[in-house]
Amino acid sequence: MAIKPIILSGKEFVNHDELSYPFEERGLQFGDGVYEVIRVYSGSYYLLNEHVDRLFRSAAAIKIALPFSKNELRELLDQLLEKNMVDMDAKVYLQVTRGSAARDHAFPADVAANFYAYAQELPRNLVAMKSGGSVISHKDLRWDWCYIKSLNLLPNVLAKQEAKESGCVEAILHKDGLVTEGSSSNAYLVRDGKVFTHPAKENILHGCVRMRVEQFCRDLDIPFVEDAFRVEDIQYADEMFISSSTAEITPVIEFDGKKIGNGVPGEVTQKLQHAYEQDAGIPMANSLFESMERQNA
Known part of the structure; x- marks a missing residue:
């Protein structure tokens, strides 16, 4: 039978x-x-x-x-x-x-x-992009081929949930002390006017917005350095930000409870945000900078 x-x-x-x-x-x-x-x-x-x-x-x-x-x-x-x-x-x-x-x-x-x-x-999250957000650090437990955008996202999900439970917008992943990326974003550090980020190797996602950030930096004469920074380097950063298709370019103002720079979105980050809006054809009525001007008026 x-x-x-x-x-x-x-x-x-x-x-x-x-x-x-x-x-x-x-x-x-x-x-x-x-x-x-x-x-x-x-x-x-x-x-x-x-x-x-x-x-x-x-x-x-x-x-x-x-x-x-x-x-x-x-x-x-x-x-x-x-x-x-x-x-x-x-x-x-x-x-x-x-x-x-x-x-x-x-x-x-x-x-x-x-x-x-x-x-x-999906409306733009202008509040987070204008004011910035807090992040936590989290050990990178993913496989080594993160350049493949596969469905195997359980380590990412667990890291993001921990960030959410901590009242943060993202978990910044690190392996052997080196920052790789966020649980659903690429991560960047700004120091002395230079943008640092992990090289586009097999162990990170080659973000589409990340490619644009690199182009924006070239257009704005901002040095774009593909050199992985360490977790302890973040305390000396002037600015930090993350990027993704949904987060766009979002400033990070606090890392593991400690303020980054002056604790507000920095000049380099804002220049890149403005370049993003121009590249994406964001209308002025929905612009991050228009909302800032309205608030300051």
Whole structure:
């Protein structure tokens, strides 16, 4: 007699065809997949090409064959905004896994990748970007190939939760005393007018906004130094900030309960924020600096 297809889901026994989720899905069972989060401003993508390129790099690194070309994906993502009538600030999450197949560590044969993408409204966090936030330090417990934007995020999740419980916006990760990045961001230290950050190696995510920060620094004649700084270096920093697609460029004004610099967002950070807004085409009505001017008026 064949085994019946009955699944224990929560406290109920159901036929596997009645489940609301695919129980034999490699992203669910192994974290066998990659993802991207793309920022949208006033209904238009920011850094779309960079995110698409990185998705393809991540998929290739773990040998997932994507079901479309880069051009086809860009067209589909444009249609996603159109069909959802996205005309505000938002984010688009996209994920691809190796597919659905019987659970086995080895790759399944002839299984198509699973892909989905969706849009959610996401207003800019002008308060955090204007006033800055506090962060904590946290040991970097992740694997060594963080340049792959994979679904294996449990160490990141635990670090971020610890930061949240501490009333902080981010956890700054460090390994052997060297700062790598944040739990969901890249991290930077400013001293003597220079911006320091960890080199774009395999053990950090090559952030799309990070690439722009480097470009902004070149345009503004701000030295951009790819040299990992140590946790103890932060006490001597003039400024600190983090960057990501959702955090944009957010000043850090306190590290492990100790004030950084003067305890307010610094001049270099604000210059980079202004360059970001110009590059992203942020309208003046939604500008960080317009909100500052209104507050000071």
